[in-house]
Amino acid sequence: MNTKELCLGALFLGDASGYEIKQRFETTFSHFQQASFAAIYPALTRLKAEGLVSSRVEVQEKRPDKTVYSLTEAGRQHFIGALHASNGAETFRSDFILLMFFAEHLSAEKLTAVLEQHEETLRRIIDTLTEIRHCGGHSRGQLFTLDYGIAINQASLAFIEQRKAEFTSQEPSS
Amino acid sequence: MNTKELCLGALFLGDASGYEIKQRFETTFSHFQQASFAAIYPALTRLKAEGLVSSRVEVQEKRPDKTVYSLTEAGRQHFIGALHASNGAETFRSDFILLMFFAEHLSAEKLTAVLEQHEETLRRIIDTLTEIRHCGGHSRGQLFTLDYGIAINQASLAFIEQRKAEFTSQEPSS
DNA sequence: CCATACCTATATCATCCTGATATATTTCAA
DNA sequence: TTGAAATATATCAGGATGATATAGGTATGG
Structure with a gap:
């Protein structure tokens, strides 16, 4: 699973900005998957171009504005497809x-x-x-x-x- | 630990060619470290330039000739230093x-x-x-x-x- | 007896990912 | 009040992977 597909997985849990997706990698997924900002932001741009996610800008008062991403139906299907295509490989480095x-x-x-x-x-x-x-x-x-x-x-x-x-x-x- | 340092570790077990180092990654180290040819060969070139390994060509009859690498004293010390500098970090992806x-x-x-x-x-x-x-x-x-x-x-x-x-x-x- | 698959040996390309760094604002604690 | 930490996005240099290329030898099976 690459960062693009993992981002779809993170969005499966609900709409989120790039920053919030990173937080999901550091909490929910932290003990079995990781991804950096430098991988997440370009991945979201590409997913949007491919129509697998949509985005809207949320204006915030006391925080910087954020771009919130949502899975599209195509994105949902693509992720389920990716799950079924995966062989469940693992890597461990210690x-x-x-x-x-x-x-x-x-x-x-x-x-x-x-x-x-x-x-x-x-x-x-x-x-x-x-x-x-x-x-x-x-x-x-x-x-x-x-x-x-x-x-x-x-x-x-x-x-x-x-x-x-x-x-x-x-x-x-x- | 990067590939250069891991190669020093592999050579700690005895002289070896790039191909044989790869085999050590696939046997001895396989359940806790991995490295690809595309990382190993350039790493050996750089280690040689830095004087951390030496090399000799071994001519073989029924096999292609091979370049066998040995740890130098500087390489041995560098590796022990790298071990002591490591914090023992782990990553798991599943x-x-x-x-x-x-x-x-x-x-x-x-x-x-x-x-x-x-x-x-x-x-x-x-x-x-x-x-x-x-x-x-x-x-x-x-x-x-x-x-x-x-x-x-x-x-x-x-x-x-x-x-x-x-x-x-x-x-x-x- | 010959094809084909696999082993030894080295090398590199495109792609991908990480760690570090940059920017700008705000909240919270010392 | 000074500075650390959080929110939010972005990108660069450096590394690592998977795939592919080359080239000859061995072993297996039809």
Whole structure:
């Protein structure tokens, strides 16, 4: 899925400006998709030219005016088509795992810091997802993604808690 | 970590040609880092210019000749420095989770297919990592990354197996 | 025995995406 | 009152990917 199609997905949740779409990437989609402003704004321009979204300017008093985008019927159909065409591919990139791979070349301080910081990151993600989860108003699919995120991050955290002693204790002999 | 630094990491495991470095990305590093030929070859050229790697041409009988790269002492130090400078950031992108998010807009056939195909993908990853894991000759850090990969993918698989009935059965009423 | 598919090996193009930076205004907290 | 943070849009330089090109060798099956 490219940024254009992901923007259609974001607009599936309701009309939004480019700025608000970015916010959806940082909340609703944050644990499985991301996109930058530099990808979103040109994507919206192109989607408009293709007739997959329409736009209107909303004048605001205490905030800058904004261009609000809506899915057109063609856009709705295009997105459903893109979902059906997708093979569900995933990519995972982790500098944390790379650091652990080369653990023997790290200083004891760095190793401890990396493990603790990563545990903290995982806890924060779990907290955020758990909070969203208990807000209500989620579809069955949305609940699946929240519970999945919570489960996987908890599994990561549990694994690290179980194994970190190997790396942080004073050289257990064997 | 960019491709240049990741190539240094790949060469930490021993001298290699660009082609062989790519193979390391597809085996040893595959579950936490990836890189394409179009990123690797220019990276090696630049690393050589910076004196972080050296190269020699190996003439082969039944295969095309190859340029084999070695880490220099400067390259070794640069990589260790890069490890210590890294904050261990991770990114995860999943079209599978996106599909599940919009599950209610998918046909029953697509939904079943997506779930089954993803289960199969996870099983294959677990099998591959388990096989590598039992080969021996791994450092403590390498074992951590293999066990971590196995644990996380098993957690994903278990979650999907537990929850898929919600989506594939004939509309359980509630 | 020959076709065709796959492996080794390197290289590059168009496209896409990110991080950083720019601009301008407003609210909120120190 | 000073400055940080939020709203809103835009774009550049640098990187990365997927596809494609070249070119010869090996292996498999009909």
